[in-house]
Amino acid sequence: MSLKKKYELNQSQKLMVFVLSMSLYGLSMLFTELIPKFQIGFVELSVEYFAFIPLTLCILFDPFSAAIGAATGEIIFSEIMLGQFGGFGEVEKFILFSLGMYVAGLMVKDPKNRRQIAVASIIGVAIHQLLACGVDILKVQFAIEEFEAVAGLPESVYFTEGFACLNDILFSGILFCMIPTMYLVPRLYGKIEPLLGIQPRSKEYTVSLTELFNAKMMLTIVGCFVAAVGFEFMADLGINFIDWEAEWAESTPALIMAMALALIVALGVFFKVMKKQEKVSV
Numbered sequence: 236m237s238l239k240k241k242y243e244l245n246q247s248q249k250l251m252v253f254v255l256s257m258s259l260y261g262l263s264m265l266f267t268e269l270i271p272k273f274q275i276g277f278v279e280l281s282v283e284y285f286a287f288i289p290l291t292l293c294i295l296f297d298p299f300s301a302a303i304g305a306a307t308g309e310i311i312f313s314e315i316m317l318g319q320f321g322g323f324g325e326v327e328k329f330i331l332f333s334l335g336m337y338v339a340g341l342m343v344k345d346p347k348n349r350r351q352i353a354v355a356s357i358i359g360v361a362i363h364q365l366l367a368c369g370v371d372i373l374k375v376q377f378a379i380e381e382f383e384a385v386a387g388l389p390e391s392v393y394f395t396e397g398f399a400c401l402n403d404i405l406f407s408g409i410l411f412c413m414i415p416t417m418y419l420v421p422r423l424y425g426k427i428e429p430l431l432g433i434q435p436r437s438k439e440y441t442v443s444l445t446e447l448f449n450a451k452m453m454l455t456i457v458g459c460f461v462a463a464v465g466f467e468f469m470a471d472l473g474i475n476f477i478d479w480e481a482e483w484a485e486s487t488p489a490l491i492m493a494m495a496l497a498l499i500v501a502l503g504v505f506f507k508v509m510k511k512q513e514k515v516s517v
Contacts, residue, residue, distance in 0.1 A: 248433055249300040255504045256292045256304030261312030262497035263288050265490060268313070283407045284309075286336070286360055287415035293340025294352065294420050296433060302336035308497070316493035318481030324470035327370060327463040334459045335363035341447055346424040346436065349417045356416045360408035366460050368400035370467050379471045430508050 244252070263285040272281040289305030306329040314320050339359025343351045374380040375392045384390045428435045469475065483489055 244297045244300070244433060248431060249297055251431055251504060251508070252292060252296045252300040253304035253307075254500065256289050256301040257308035257311070258497050258500035258504065259292075259308070260285070260288045260305035261308030262494060262501065264309050264313035265317075265494050265497065268317075268485070268490060279402070280406055282411060283403055284332075284411065285415075286407065286412035287356075287419065289336045290339055290356060290359055290412060290416050291419045291423065293336050294343045294346055294355070294416070295423060295428060295436065296431070298337045298340030301340065302333040305336060306333040312493050312497045316496065317489050318484035318486070320477055320479055322470060322475035322478040323466040324475070324478070326466040327470075328367070330459050330463045330466075331363045331366045331370075334366070334456065335359040335361075338362055338447075338452075338456075343420075347421045349421060352417050352420050353413050356413035357404070357408055360412050361404050362456070364400045364403050364408070366456075366463065368396045369460065370464050371396050373464055374467065374471060377468070379468055432511065 267282050267284060270282045272279060274280075289301050292301035292305075309332075310320075310325055310329065314325060336359055339355040339362075342355040342358065345351055371380075372392055375382045375396075382390075382392050382395075384395065425435050470478075
């Protein structure tokens with residue numbers, strides 16, 4: 236049984252989901268720039284991302300379009316619009332974050348089942364964080380990057396990176412992914428899809444976990460990890476096609492302008508949807 240054969244959006248619907256995810260997640264990433272970080276001993280508490288936004292869209296709509304849209308939104312609004320772009324260095328997170336959200340979106344068979352949503356939320360964040368942790372460890376092992384010890388922790392790259400990974404999964408994964416997604420998805424399910432002219436996903440339109448985590452999916456995950464490692468290595472070795480930072484990078488005017496643009500794009504999608512619904516009702 237294939238999800239693609241059972242649940243397929245047309246190109247217009249996919250584009251709408253992509254743009255909506257791009258603008259909303261891009262706007263949320265700009266807000267994370269305003270949230271301060273807290274240090275409690277050697278534990279750093281910071282909001283890395285509001286993953287509940289793309290994950291909610293991945294569960295309710297097309298997982299691939301929503302996942303790619305969110306990763307694109309982060310690059311456009313929280314990087315380029317703020318006057319900076321890391322080139323190949325941005326590709327690693329683009330690949331791994333998209334992969335995590337995509338897999339998590341496919342895992343939920345019943346959007347009203349909060350247990351499934353909770354498990355998928357943690358697994359989605361874990362896929363991204365664990366693979367990103369693996370990339371950082373390999374950079375140190377292959378002497379691409381120097382190991383930076385953290386005071387209070389054993390001087391081991393495995394322990395340091397593993398602790399940072401676990402911290403992000405528990406803090407960002409639970410507070411800013413699992414809990415909001417568990418609240419939003421059941422409440423929005425069946426109500427927001429008709430506004431976009433999309434049929435709600437149901438059990439018969441999904442695949443089982445054994446069908447999802449098949450050999451093809453495992454190869455896809457491995458392939459994405461290898462690609463992420465390759466792009467990150469090239470970026471750290473100075474092999475980059477574009478790597479720039481403007482003088483006004485991360486300035487307040489740039490932040491305000493990026494927020495305004497992301498909000499305009501998101502509102503544009505909503506107004507287009509509402510206008511379309513008015514035509515249908517008439």
